Amino acid sequence: MNEIDLNEAFIKDMKRRFVKSFLDMLILKLIQDEPIWGYKILKETKKLYQVKLRHGALYPLLNMLEMNGYIKSKQELHKGRIRKVYKITRKGTQLLNTYQNFLKQQL
Amino acid sequence: MNEIDLNEAFIKDMKRRFVKSFLDMLILKLIQDEPIWGYKILKETKKLYQVKLRHGALYPLLNMLEMNGYIKSKQELHKGRIRKVYKITRKGTQLLNTYQNFLKQQL
DNA sequence: TACAATATGTCCTCTTTCGGACATATCAAG
DNA sequence: CTTGATATGTCCGAAAGAGGACATATTGTA
Numbered sequence: 001m002n003e004i005d006l007n008e009a010f011i012k013d014m015k016r017r018f019v020k021s022f023l024d025m026l027i028l029k030l031i032q033d034e035p036i037w038g039y040k041i042l043k044e045t046k047k048l049y050q051v052k053l054r055h056g057a058l059y060p061l062l063n064m065l066e067m068n069g070y071i072k073s074k075q076e077l078h079k080g081r082i083r084k085v086y087k088i089t090r091k092g093t094q095l096l097n098t099y100q101n102f103l104k105q106q107l
Numbered sequence: 108m109n110e111i112d113l114n115e116a117f118i119k120d121m122k123r124r125f126v127k128s129f130l131d132m133l134i135l136k137l138i139q140d141e142p143i144w145g146y147k148i149l150k151e152t153k154k155l156y157q158v159k160l161r162h163g164a165l166y167p168l169l170n171m172l173e174m175n176g177y178i179k180s181k182q183e184l185h186k187g188r189i190r191k192v193y194k195i196t197r198k199g200t201q202l203l204n205t206y207q208n209f210l211k212q213q214l
Numbered sequence: 215t216a217c218a219a220t221a222t223g224t225c226c227t228c229t230t231t232c233g234g235a236c237a238t239a240t241c242a243a244g
Numbered sequence: 245c246t247t248g249a250t251a252t253g254t255c256c257g258a259a260a261g262a263g264g265a266c267a268t269a270t271t272g273t274a
Contacts, residue, residue: 037252038252038253040251042251055251055253056253056254058252059251059253059254060254062252063253078250078251079250081250081251081252083251083252084251
């Protein structure tokens with residue numbers, strides 16, 4: 001492995017660590033951008049972040065975020081299937097702001 | 108728990124997660140600031156970061172960083188006790204730069 | 215002379231996390 | 245009419261990680 005490959009592997013590892021630790025915040029950020037449902041989050045993250053997000057990890061996480069009042073779901077019927085479309089709450093927005101301020105301090 | 112306490116608890120949790128995921132980078136940063144040995148790192152982090160860093164976690168980490176060529180140790184005799192004083196290598200400095208650039212992109 | 219501090223190291227168990235399997239239902243396309 | 249996509253959910257065994265114990269040696273202090 002040359003230096004460039006090592007660097008790419010390192011960045012990939014940083015990404016992996018970051019997603020592992022702050023997945024809930026990244027999901028919250030996605031929901032803040034636009035109301036979205038679980039299945040679409042799976043597709044979006046696959047496309048945008050090259051992150052293998054398991055649905056078995058995502059759905060419990062979304063339910064937890066809602067239980068804590070950071071997001072709020074609304075059932076929408078779309079072509080015979082029920083979607084749980086989430087949008088961020090004021091409490092969720094506040095949390096995300098605190099998170100972003102925290103991150104800035106780490107630089 | 109009121110809102111302020113919740114926020115403080117959240118920041119504390121973010122800190123915990125960050126240290127958990129990027130401890131090696133934080134240690135590397137400390138070594139970059141000035142050559143330092145393990146025991147002093149334990150004292151410094153306790154004082155500065157309010158992080159309970161176990162020596163049983165730190166020493167293997169330092170050895171791993173040296174094995175990978177990011178830091179280099181030099182044994183120094185101080186009042187009859189041997190200290191392994193570490194300083195950062197060029198490879199280590201490059202790694203830290205990559206890490207910091209990565210972090211900036213996460214904002 | 216015993217206890218706290220300095221200094222570095224390993225090891226083993228408990229807990230947490232992860233990845234994949236199991237589960238269910240509808241719809242669209244071949 | 246079966247397979248793939250959409251959509252959401254639980255569960256469990258394996259792997260990884262954390263925390264504290266074990267280990268050793270010297271120095272400073274009460």
